[in-house]
Amino acid sequence: SAVISQKPSRDICQRGTSLxxxxxxxxxxxxxxxxxxxxxxxxxxxxxxxxxxxxxxESGFVIDKFPISRPNLTFSTLTVxxxxxxxxxxxxxxxxxxxxxxxxxxxxxxxxxx
Amino acid sequence: xxxxxQSQPEMSVQEAETVTxxxxxxxSENNYYLFWYKQPPxxxxxxxxxxxxxxxxxxxxxxxxxxxxxxxxxxxxxxxxSQLGDTAMYFCAFGGNKLVFGAGTIxxxxx
Numbered sequence: 001s002a003v004i005s006q007k008p009s010r011d012i013c014q015r016g017t018s019l020x021x022x023x024x025x026x027x028x029x030x031x032x033x034x035x036x037x038x039x040x041x042x043x044x045x046x047x048x049x050x051x052x053x054x055x056x057x058e059s060g061f062v063i064d065k066f067p068i069s070r071p072n073l074t075f076s077t078l079t080v081x082x083x084x085x086x087x088x089x090x091x092x093x094x095x096x097x098x099x100x101x102x103x104x105x106x107x108x109x110x111x112x113x114x
Numbered sequence: 115x116x117x118x119x120q121s122q123p124e125m126s127v128q129e130a131e132t133v134t135x136x137x138x139x140x141x142s143e144n145n146y147y148l149f150w151y152k153q154p155p156x157x158x159x160x161x162x163x164x165x166x167x168x169x170x171x172x173x174x175x176x177x178x179x180x181x182x183x184x185x186x187x188x189x190x191x192x193x194x195x196s197q198l199g200d201t202a203m204y205f206c207a208f209g210g211n212k213l214v215f216g217a218g219t220i221x222x223x224x225x
Contacts, residue, residue: 031211042205042215043159090157096211101147101166103211105159 002027006093006106013083013113020079021109023093028073030098034066037090037108046091049076083113116141116208120216127196128224134181135191135219137206147210148182148189153218154202162204165189196223 003026013019023032032049047055047068055068070076080087093106117140127133139148150162165173165182172180177197181190193200201223206216 033212042217043213045212045214048212092157092159094159094211094213098211101164101210102161103149103213108157110157 002029002095002097002104004093004095004104004106006109008109009107010110011112013111015084015113017083018079018081019083019111020077021091021093021111023076023078023095023106025074025095029095030073031096032070032076033094033096033103034068034076034078035092035094037092039088043092046078049078080111083111085113087111088113116143116214118206118208118214118216120206120219122219123217124220124222126222126224127193129196129198131196132192132194133196133221135193135204135206135221137189137191137216139187139189139206139208139216141187141208146208148180149207149209149213150178150180150189150191151205151207151215152200152202153205159205163191193221198223198225 005024007022034046035043037043045058046061047057049055049068049070051070067079090108090110092108094103096103119138146167148165152160152162163173163175163178177194179192203218205218207213
């Protein structure tokens with residue numbers, strides 16, 4: 001299993017600014033992912049965070065808007081850039097091990113853009 | 115591309131009774147995994163149960179069981195002896211480490 005610490009847990013930001021969300025895992029993991037959960041909606045995968053290389057983005061998400069870093073096997077960041085009210089969502093970090101099919105989730109970051 | 119459909123936006127059940135949440139999916143893959151996740155108001159995603167597609171036997175975890183119909187691409191969740199703590203959003207999901215989620219079903223357990 002994995003214990004995931006996601007920071008901040010919530011934030012209120014001004015439009016046009018950027019916010020960086022951190023995801024720290026208590027063990028080395030094979031895979032790390034970032035999801036977005038818009039208000040009252042389901043989870044949508046933003047990207048797979050790749051260690052030491054550029055993230056792999058899903059359709060509809062681009063690096064300029066959601067730059068992602070993953071410098072090692074236990075840490076990743078997601079930045080939400082040039083924010084607008086439409087970016088108000090919960091952002092969740094998820095991790096997995098190659099030998100397991102279970103995904104573990106952080107508690108999410110509730111972002112409100114005003 | 116895989117899709118997951120949950121047709122019940124909201125469900126209610128009396129405490130101690132049984133409720134079934136529906137899920138259908140679409141995929142061209144033959145080997146895959148299906149999951150039910152629970153998301154209480156705390157936002158924490160909690161794995162409820164997992165089913166491996168190559169296993170015909172339905173998965174069971176205490177009060178939670180699934181009815182997996184591979185040919186029909188159906189994967190329903192049955193919660194027996196419902197408890198107040200079962201109140202949450204329930205997501206059906208397809209995949210493995212990387213997941214495709216359904217829209218979710220809000221389950222309210224009433225006392």
